[in-house]
Amino acid sequence: MTSVPLVSVFSADDSSKVTAKHIPLPAVFQTPIRPDIVSFVHTNIAKNRRQAHAVNPQAGMQHSAESWGTGRAVARIPRVSGSGTHRSGQAAFGNQCRKGRMSLPIKVWRRWHRRVNIKQKRHAAATAVAATGIVPLVLARGHRISQVPQIPLVVEDKIESYEKTTDALNFLKRFGAFEDVQKVVSTKVVRAGISKQRGKKYRVRKGPLVVYFNENAKLLKAFRNVPGVEVVNVTRLNLLQLAPGGQLGRFVIWTQSAFAHLDKLFGTYRYTSIIKDGYQLLRPLITNPDLARIINSNQVQEKVQPAKTTKVLHEVQKKNPLKNTKAMDRLNPYAKKQRAAAVAAIKANTKGTKKIKKNKALKKASRAAYNKVAASLNDATKAAVQEEQDIKVKYFSVQKGAAQTE
Amino acid sequence: MSQQVLWEVVKGNNAFLVKRNGLTLSTDPFNNTGVQTYSSTGFISKNAVGVVSTSGKVNQINNINLVTKKSTKFQQADRKAKNTQSVYASTLAVKHGVHTASRVIRKRFGTSRVGLQRAALRKLVKLNRANAVRRRNELAAAKAQKK
Numbered sequence: 001m002t003s004v005p006l007v008s009v010f011s012a013d014d015s016s017k018v019t020a021k022h023i024p025l026p027a028v029f030q031t032p033i034r035p036d037i038v039s040f041v042h043t044n045i046a047k048n049r050r051q052a053h054a055v056n057p058q059a060g061m062q063h064s065a066e067s068w069g070t071g072r073a074v075a076r077i078p079r080v081s082g083s084g085t086h087r088s089g090q091a092a093f094g095n096q097c098r099k100g101r102m103s104l105p106i107k108v109w110r111r112w113h114r115r116v117n118i119k120q121k122r123h124a125a126a127t128a129v130a131a132t133g134i135v136p137l138v139l140a141r142g143h144r145i146s147q148v149p150q151i152p153l154v155v156e157d158k159i160e161s162y163e164k165t166t167d168a169l170n171f172l173k174r175f176g177a178f179e180d181v182q183k184v185v186s187t188k189v190v191r192a193g194i195s196k197q198r199g200k201k202y203r204v205r206k207g208p209l210v211v212y213f214n215e216n217a218k219l220l221k222a223f224r225n226v227p228g229v230e231v232v233n234v235t236r237l238n239l240l241q242l243a244p245g246g247q248l249g250r251f252v253i254w255t256q257s258a259f260a261h262l263d264k265l266f267g268t269y270r271y272t273s274i275i276k277d278g279y280q281l282l283r284p285l286i287t288n289p290d291l292a293r294i295i296n297s298n299q300v301q302e303k304v305q306p307a308k309t310t311k312v313l314h315e316v317q318k319k320n321p322l323k324n325t326k327a328m329d330r331l332n333p334y335a336k337k338q339r340a341a342a343v344a345a346i347k348a349n350t351k352g353t354k355k356i357k358k359n360k361a362l363k364k365a366s367r368a369a370y371n372k373v374a375a376s377l378n379d380a381t382k383a384a385v386q387e388e389q390d391i392k393v394k395y396f397s398v399q400k401g402a403a404q405t406e
Numbered sequence: 407m408s409q410q411v412l413w414e415v416v417k418g419n420n421a422f423l424v425k426r427n428g429l430t431l432s433t434d435p436f437n438n439t440g441v442q443t444y445s446s447t448g449f450i451s452k453n454a455v456g457v458v459s460t461s462g463k464v465n466q467i468n469n470i471n472l473v474t475k476k477s478t479k480f481q482q483a484d485r486k487a488k489n490t491q492s493v494y495a496s497t498l499a500v501k502h503g504v505h506t507a508s509r510v511i512r513k514r515f516g517t518s519r520v521g522l523q524r525a526a527l528r529k530l531v532k533l534n535r536a537n538a539v540r541r542r543n544e545l546a547a548a549k550a551q552k553k
Contacts, residue, residue: 033411136407137415139449140420
């Protein structure tokens, strides 16, 4: 494994000052990220805060209703007995009936809580802690951490003695955590639904989680009025706070002693946990999950055969070569030349014949010439007809003006 | 953290995910295409540059910022802390012209992620053009007011 990442502890008063340099990251932060475990454990553990409720067992059943049976032209549902009121004869008891009891009325002895195997719960908590140390996951959860100097953010124990909320606020501002608080404030919304009448008027986002160690710490009171901020002791880390909604990557601010306690709490890969008796952190299936790096590494590339060229036997869809020139060219490489030759031949043929540009003047002149010719022809035909007439009159004694038969 | 692993965690649900009209989009500032895909999702990668438009100060000519995945000033000063991850948003204001910004982008992506580089550059150019229009209108308005 490569060198262990190092973390610096910041001074509470000045975010640019570091009180302890290069503390190694506790092994919990190296745990594989298992959103499946977290999701499973979260859905079950989230049920454990539920309070029993039930419907009144007598609801809808406080009638002496009886079915009228058949033969009365009504449905066979039990009907309210008696008379003198609208209610009499109306349907009762069924879940489909108005004022009837619900189907499968909720009982108090519904199984409200779920138990989850301890190991699973511990794995989930460990993964959730690991996720708080990964910047993209915290970003993905929606925290505004762009001004935070380092993640995981570890601060000296001095903040545990904060008593005033102003101190807490200034501390958050110094470390760029205030942006997250502002997000919480600006997105506070009145809840939709009846719950607002049942004591849950607002929907408030989650801001930073401050984790401390010493039991006498006063910072709980300093931070508790800051919207969105939650404070918790390391020994009582809660998955519902580390991964709210089952979503990994809460923004966590650790105190130095809390951070140091994590190794004892969760153990390392060298020794099991002292506090969680016998608990061993999950081991990853792959120690180096960076697939791109593995594939591109020298060791792999040396052994790898050169990339095969995919051999395409035929096209997926048959193209008609008579219509598709590219398909034709594939079958008959000479077709391209043939086409070109044909085009050239057409061009050659039409080379001599130049298009006559008939302008108006020319048209007029030609028309005049034609008319002249036609006129002269007319004259000629007239003359010829007259001549024929004369001959007929002269030699065949046809009377002038007589109708020409034959 | 490996980009592949992070993608598996983050692809189903994350704060930047927007699903609209059958499209899966992303408001990730490091994403220059706007569509959520493995390669374009910059916030899970080690090296990314986001081209972001900001409602900046009046003096800023271009309301464009480059958001880079750089180590913070603190981390840069502290050599040994290289192993820790960089928190995002070292923002560089694109003040005078697009050329230095494009140089930053090209240097970041180098020859390996050409598609991403092009996407970033494309966005930079578009934002720049839009800003030019805005600036021109502002100047015109200012002139008109003076008159």
